Amino acid sequence: MAQFSHTKISCYVQCPRKYQFRYVERIEPPSRSIELHLGNVVHLALQKLYADLQNAAPMSESELLQFYDAQWSASFTSAIRIVRARTTERDYFDSGRQMISAYYRRFHPFNQSATIGLEMRLLFPLAELDTFEAKVDRISQSGENDYEIHDYKTSRRVPSPSQIQSDTQLALYEVALRHRWPDAKQVSLVWHYLAHGKEVRDKRTGRQLETILQRTRQLSRNIEEARSFPTRTTPLCDWCEYRSICPAVRS
Ligand code: SF4
Structure with missing residues (x-):
């Protein structure tokens, strides 16, 4: 019996050796990218914003930025690596603040839809004994049986419309949502490209979801049957x- 996630499957597709380090040998990563740190802290801040909203009035923008500042400092360690030339920790820190401010100003008072889950874990059976786990940034309802799956992106690039169309992450999250709420009618997939203040919305047909599900089942079978985990060098290395411990690029 195995449990899969979009992160786990993407890791294998990107590089089987990286998958082996992380999920087979379970080696603690010797370093972390600053992009990952930025993404984690921005996600925590937006989670806090909506969690407070469910219980009381929203935080002010400056309170939310103070929360972000504190989280950034508390979790910044010497293991965090900056890869891009001519960029500093301050550049990333400031870009996260700008993302949060722009989001806050655009969506305040945050009543576009009713939040029903934050960092919500949803499971569905993928194959006989295998399950798929989705961890959704935010789920909201815009009508009785109409749901929205929100995903926050801190990357510099906004994908093209065709790349959005072929995205599998939120489609799999939709499968998980429909498993949890079989009454769901409309499900909107919503990507927030925070560095650009851009919101992208899309929907999937039942046939598209089935195709993605079949491909995911096949990939999970490939992973379970894998007996070797070769390195796959790309610019993402x-x-x-x-x-620092990879035999293909050790540095
Ligand atoms: S450095 Fe590259 S080849 Fe090595 S494990 Fe990481 S992604 Fe794979």
Whole structure:
């Protein structure tokens, strides 16, 4: 019996050796990219914003930024690597603050839809004994049986429409949501490209979900049957947290 997630499967697709380090040998990553740190802290801040909203009035923008500042400092360690030339910790720190401010100003008072889950874990059976786990940034309802799956992105790039169309992450999250709430009618997939203040919305048909599900089942079978985990070097190796111990690129 195995449990899969989009992160786990993507890791294998990107590089089987990285998958082995992380999920087979369970080696603690020797380093972490600052992009990952930035993403984690921004996610924590937006989670806090909506969690407070469920219990009381929203935090002010400055309170939310103070929360972000404190989280950044508390979790910043010497193991965090900056790969891009001519960029500093301050650049990343400031970019996260700008993302939060822009989001806050755009969506305040945050009543576009009713939040029903934050960092919510949803499971569905993938194959006989295997399950798929989705961890959704935010789930909201815009009508009685209409749901929205929100995903926060801190990357510099906004994907093209065709890349959005072929995205599998939120489609799999939709499968998980429909498993949890079989009454769901409309499900909107919502990507927030925070560095650009851009919101992208899309929907999937039942047939598209089935195709993605079949492909995911096949990938999970490939992973379970894998007996070797070769290195796959790409430009992404510069950001790999196992770079210092990887035989292909050790540095
Ligand atoms: S550095 Fe590259 S080849 Fe090595 S494990 Fe990481 S992604 Fe794979």
